[in-house]
Amino acid sequence: MTIAVIDRGVGIDAEDLTRAFERFYRTRYAHDNAIQGVGLGLWLVKTIAEAHGGTITATSTPGEGSTFTLTLPVPSAGHDTEAKAPP
Numbered sequence: 001m002t003i004a005v006i007d008r009g010v011g012i013d014a015e016d017l018t019r020a021f022e023r024f025y026r027t028r029y030a031h032d033n034a035i036q037g038v039g040l041g042l043w044l045v046k047t048i049a050e051a052h053g054g055t056i057t058a059t060s061t062p063g064e065g066s067t068f069t070l071t072l073p074v075p076s077a078g079h080d081t082e083a084k085a086p087p
């Protein structure tokens, strides 16, 4: 399963994008413009995605926006994929 989230925000430049998923990393734009945050959001998404066998990647154009792409494995055909009520 692939989910893409697209924004038309400030974007993230190539150098910051290589580090944006690191724990506590904040972009220079965030620093320079006093954008609030501690740099945990994307690291949390990556950690949770990978814990489920998935991936998260991003592409971005400064001044235009960003696309975040989450992939998650789904059960192969033949498995019972019906949602079950908790016990």
Ligand SMILES: Nc1ncnc2c1ncn2[C@@H]1O[C@H](COP(=O)(O)OP(=O)(O)O)[C@@H](O)[C@H]1O
Pocket: 007, 009, 010, 011, 012, 020, 021, 025, 026, 027, 028, 030, 031, 035, 036, 037, 038, 039, 040, 041, 042, 043, 066
């Ligand atoms: N969609 C986005 N567009 C531009 N900058 C972003 C976007 N998402 C995150 N950033 C920036 O990338 C850095 C890492 O983001 P994140 O891990 O979500 O930190 P935080 O928890 O502080 O929001 C932060 O400096 C944040 O401002």
Ligand SMILES: [Mg+2]
Pocket: 037, 041, 042
């Ligand atoms: Mg965030």
